[in-house]
Amino acid sequence: MGILDERLITKPNIVSMTADKLFNWSRLSSLWMLFFGIACCGIEGMAAGISRYDFDRYGVIPRATPRQADLIIVAGPIVKKMVPVIKVLYAQMAEPKYVISMGACALSGGWSRDSYNVVQGAHKVLPVDVHVPGCHPRPEGLLYGILMLQDVIREHSMHTPRVPLMVPENVTIEQIIAKAKGEE
């Protein structure tokens, strides 16, 4: 089994990479999400979900329960009493699970920086994959973050660890279109 282990499990090979590709494609194409809108970013997230921006077309469908979700979007400041709640929600999600932190508060505390009651960023509580900065980010920013997360998943392999990414500032619709087409 030593040779098989080495060839098929510990190193990338044709079997594992093909499996990765298939799994990644299916995962990134149906990112069902749990939208955890704690504050004003929640409104922008709703705007991203409805007809003008409509992220349903990327397979991002809002779910009412963490049991059905692959992705949790933390949109707002996390206060002390919210920490256990958010941990429970994350623990209830099925693997593989992804986290997007949305807005300045979830990135670093935002205007609640050095507050006595606000955790200084979602990355202190959850393993964040993509940060969407801005106060608050426009729906374009969130859409771009979801496309970046799809890139993360596309590169994901059982042999490499995940690293967090940051959405660039002032994303435009044109950039999103270019990214969705794979031109960027």
Added chain:
Amino acid sequence: MVTAEISPDLLDKVSARFPALKREKQLDWHIFIVDRDDLLALGVFLKSEADLDFAFLTNLTGVDYLDYMEVVYHLYSYARQHKLCLKVRVTRDDPVIDSVTGIWTTADWHEREAYDLFGIVFKGHANLKRIFCTDDFPGHPFRRDWELHNDEEYLLRDVKTSEEYGMPDELPS
């Protein structure tokens, strides 16, 4: 909420009953500075008199002026459609005041808030415990001399372990 200014006759009537009250006016608010020993008697009087009829406590909050602390009561009468403000001053060393929950039930959570954020103790309150902060919070954050700081150890302190949540021990940053 339609609001007519409270008539001077009514203010005089209150002053005649409680001569120790000091009267002030800011914008359209008539304010009584109340001694804390008079508060309950005054509250009962304001609520029970038919022409005053202050049945509704709109707001109750604490204020910290560094020299002293203050509890502010905003009263409104639905029947008479007039409003009144009471201010009770207490020292920082002895911030104890009578609870008005017996007169206006709505004061329950408001007084818990003032206790939580300013450390003002409401004597006679049935359930005086913190309402926003957790019970292990050190001090009262809205006091001016409370030094603002972010205590990560306190914020992330949890009775459960990472394994119980199914979380990795160390998060990638």
